[in-house]
Amino acid sequence: MTKEVSAKTVRTPASTANLGPGFDTLAIALDRFIEVDVEVSSSFEVTSSGYGAGVPVDDNHLALQVCKFVLGHSNVALSIRSDIPLARGMGSSAALAVAVAVACESDDPLSVAVHFEGHPENAAASLYGGAVAAASVEGRSVVRGIEVDSELVSVLVIPENELPTHKLRAALPKSVLRIDAIENLSNSLMLALSLKDASTIERFMFKDNIHQRYRSQFFTESDTIMDELIRSGCIGAAWSGAGSTMIGFSTRSHAKQVLSKVKRFQEDRGVFHQVEVVEFNRTGTVVQLA
Amino acid sequence: MTKEVSAKTVRTPASTANLGPGFDTLAIALDRFIEVDVEVSSSFEVTSSGYGAGVPVDDNHLALQVCKFVLGHSNVALSIRSDIPLARGMGSSAALAVAVAVACESDDPLSVAVHFEGHPENAAASLYGGAVAAASVEGRSVVRGIEVDSELVSVLVIPENELPTHKLRAALPKSVLRIDAIENLSNSLMLALSLKDASTIERFMFKDNIHQRYRSQFFTESDTIMDELIRSGCIGAAWSGAGSTMIGFSTRSHAKQVLSKVKRFQEDRGVFHQVEVVEFNRTGTVVQLA
Numbered sequence: 001m002t003k004e005v006s007a008k009t010v011r012t013p014a015s016t017a018n019l020g021p022g023f024d025t026l027a028i029a030l031d032r033f034i035e036v037d038v039e040v041s042s043s044f045e046v047t048s049s050g051y052g053a054g055v056p057v058d059d060n061h062l063a064l065q066v067c068k069f070v071l072g073h074s075n076v077a078l079s080i081r082s083d084i085p086l087a088r089g090m091g092s093s094a095a096l097a098v099a100v101a102v103a104c105e106s107d108d109p110l111s112v113a114v115h116f117e118g119h120p121e122n123a124a125a126s127l128y129g130g131a132v133a134a135a136s137v138e139g140r141s142v143v144r145g146i147e148v149d150s151e152l153v154s155v156l157v158i159p160e161n162e163l164p165t166h167k168l169r170a171a172l173p174k175s176v177l178r179i180d181a182i183e184n185l186s187n188s189l190m191l192a193l194s195l196k197d198a199s200t201i202e203r204f205m206f207k208d209n210i211h212q213r214y215r216s217q218f219f220t221e222s223d224t225i226m227d228e229l230i231r232s233g234c235i236g237a238a239w240s241g242a243g244s245t246m247i248g249f250s251t252r253s254h255a256k257q258v259l260s261k262v263k264r265f266q267e268d269r270g271v272f273h274q275v276e277v278v279e280f281n282r283t284g285t286v287v288q289l290a
Numbered sequence: 291m292t293k294e295v296s297a298k299t300v301r302t303p304a305s306t307a308n309l310g311p312g313f314d315t316l317a318i319a320l321d322r323f324i325e326v327d328v329e330v331s332s333s334f335e336v337t338s339s340g341y342g343a344g345v346p347v348d349d350n351h352l353a354l355q356v357c358k359f360v361l362g363h364s365n366v367a368l369s370i371r372s373d374i375p376l377a378r379g380m381g382s383s384a385a386l387a388v389a390v391a392v393a394c395e396s397d398d399p400l401s402v403a404v405h406f407e408g409h410p411e412n413a414a415a416s417l418y419g420g421a422v423a424a425a426s427v428e429g430r431s432v433v434r435g436i437e438v439d440s441e442l443v444s445v446l447v448i449p450e451n452e453l454p455t456h457k458l459r460a461a462l463p464k465s466v467l468r469i470d471a472i473e474n475l476s477n478s479l480m481l482a483l484s485l486k487d488a489s490t491i492e493r494f495m496f497k498d499n500i501h502q503r504y505r506s507q508f509f510t511e512s513d514t515i516m517d518e519l520i521r522s523g524c525i526g527a528a529w530s531g532a533g534s535t536m537i538g539f540s541t542r543s544h545a546k547q548v549l550s551k552v553k554r555f556q557e558d559r560g561v562f563h564q565v566e567v568v569e570f571n572r573t574g575t576v577v578q579l580a
Contacts, residue, residue, distance in 0.1 A: 025476040133479040144483035181471030186315040189423040193434035
């Protein structure tokens with residue numbers, strides 16, 4: 001007997017990982033969503049709109065792979081609507097994997113996502129919402145929630161460039177200076193422990209030494225964009241995951257001003273990346289039965 | 291006009307730093323104390339009992355240096371009683387610096403202690419109590435408190451060996467593997483975010499890659515002691531600061547059993563280090579006016 005899924009709609013938020021120093025560990029969910037309708041079908045069908053609509057539906061399609069992994073078959077019809085851009089460091093594939101795993105009624109959607117993603121922080125944020133620290137320990141995901149001040153919002157600069165995630169990872173050095181490693185762990189702790197009160201967050205807490213500088217060769221504009229976010233009034237700025245999106249952290253009361261200043265800086269440089277104030281998501285993945 | 295201090299007694303707790311992965315950042319205050327009575331005097335006088343009683347009272351005496359630094363003179367009489375062993379990784383000098391700075395009514399006893407210690411985590415724990423993450427940022431100390439489950443206690447193995455702190459620091463390598471650095475930052479985050487609920491703390495969260503293994507050449511028994519703490523029922527174990535004390539983390543309900551098992555392991559090996567269940571301190575430095 002094959003497992004049959006109930007018809008439903010699953011809504012899963014995007015996520016931003018690393019937050020600067022918290023490499024492969026810290027992530028926060030973002031109020032951008034992927035929605036997946038699922039119902040039983042005689043064969044795999046998928047219709048997509050929004051980001052990812054152009055991805056070929058072949059055996060490599062992540063949604064198909066997740067269905068097969070969870071159900072042991074792919075007799076489902078999926079309708080996917082996404083406003084999470086692909087390969088831009090906003091956790092689109094983790095969000096899709098979580099959404100489809102939940103749609104297929106997996107007992108452990110986080111493990112399903114980790115099976116395809118390799119590490120759990122984006123998927124954990126997409127599943128649970130809010131900020132998380134997450135680790136893979138002997139094949140098991142361990143996740144801890146982190147309180148985030150409701151006054152804190154993100155200002156995202158989302159370039160058109162898609163960055164090659166595998167190249168960005170391959171560019172990382174085998175070893176790092178001990179003092180750099182210690183500063184990263186210190187900054188990531190200070191940041192994680194300050195997120196609950198925006199007034200206690202300081203710029204140094206976003207400083208990273210172990211990945212951003214090695215990745216900037218693939219996106220030489222990254223430092224300029226982060227600098228513009230800071231000069232526009234953000235508390236701190238970082239690569240969102242492996243980019244190309246750059247994330248600024250702002251209080252809600254400053255966000256509008258930041259937005260217009262960043263746009264003005266871009267105009268002055270003659271570039272026009274998408275710039276947007278995006279709330280941190282608190283709800284995580286939500287299921288609505290049809 | 292020289293500043294005169296009011297007669298008072300200051301009581302400051304010991305502290306354990308690093309907690310495994312949180313090198314130079316994490317610390318927790320311990321219920322072992324240094325007490326300092328202070329009163330005005332025509333010249334510097336100090337009487338000491340307990341640990342540190344044998345330290346020569348010359349210009350290098352930390353208490354004298356702190357008095358001069360805070361007051362600009364040293365016309366005070368101090369009576370110091372300490373049950374914090376020296377050079378055993380229990381933050382005795384940070385505790386003394388904090389206690390004397392508070393006794394001398396410094397506006398910023400943490401900065402005073404950092405001036406003499408170099409980094410703030412031990413001093414911050416001794417000043418505020420509880421667990422902290424602390425960083426020095428451009429000469430300024432930044433401290434964040436971390437909630438600790440009241441069910442969590444420490445089991446300390448306190449050897450007679452004093453370890454040479456400067457040699458232990460000099461033994462650290464200039465660079466570390468990136469994957470080791472990332473595991474440290476991940477573990478330290480998971481630990482800091484789990485301390486509030488002892489049932490969520492796991493052994494991997496104490497795993498360090500960037501200091502303990504390089505220091506064990508100076509205390510080859512360290513791995514054996516940590517292993518005995520684990521086998522006796524501790525959740526995790528680590529070097530306390532730069533040793534020689536090793537700290538196990540246990541629930542209160544298991545602590546007695548851990549204590550007797552550790553002692554039995556030591557008997558079997560023919561060693562008899564001091565072993566003690568010590569509560570984490572919650573109060574920090576307390577002042578009582580005479």
